[in-house]
Amino acid sequence: MDNLSLIVVIGQNYEIGKDNGLLWHLPNDLKFFKKVTLNKTLIMGRKTFESLPSLLPNRKHIIITSSNYQAEGALVVHTIKEALDYVNNHSDEECFIIGGMSIYQQLLLYAKYLYITKVEATTKADAYFPRFSETEFDISILGENEDNNIKYKFYKYIKK
């Protein structure tokens, strides 16, 4: 889907999280996340939503849950299909899959653009990004940065 993107930070083993939190504190990556997603629509699993400090300003939030979970200021959907229908019916909006693991697993194949921050480190984790076929994408590096001696690069993948 041309209006569906995904954004993620991964370690060298595709690790993305532990104990429902992120693995590294990377202020410059958070700035990148903000710049890329500002004024866009964010699609996330209920657990990732609960890991956020609050609603992220100036972004529409769509939460996927199987329960009757409610969150003020967010749109709640109950199936992956319902989330995809939203994306299809709002072709003027750029929608971003922002995690977590279960949502990346289920929605990765639909995304046209992947913004992947690759951290040049590895650490203990309990959540991982799915392995996928890189040959299906054109890949470029948008830049690189470093926080507290942890280096990382910003990759952009565009589905061919």
Ligand SMILES: NC(=O)c1ccc[n+]([C@@H]2O[C@H](COP(=O)([O-])OP(=O)(O)OC[C@H]3O[C@@H](n4cnc5c(N)ncnc54)[C@H](OP(=O)(O)O)[C@@H]3O)[C@@H](O)[C@H]2O)c1
């Ligand atoms: N590195 C990164 O860029 C990044 C980004 C985001 C998250 N993360 C990490 O990822 C981890 C969380 O991943 P996770 O997989 O545990 O949680 P998640 O994907 O954020 O949320 C899982 C929840 O989403 C709902 N859900 C998932 N698939 C569904 C479906 N098909 N239909 C209905 N509801 C569905 C369920 O909610 P209910 O239980 O309410 O039914 C499920 O428990 C955390 O460690 C987080 O820090 C990392």
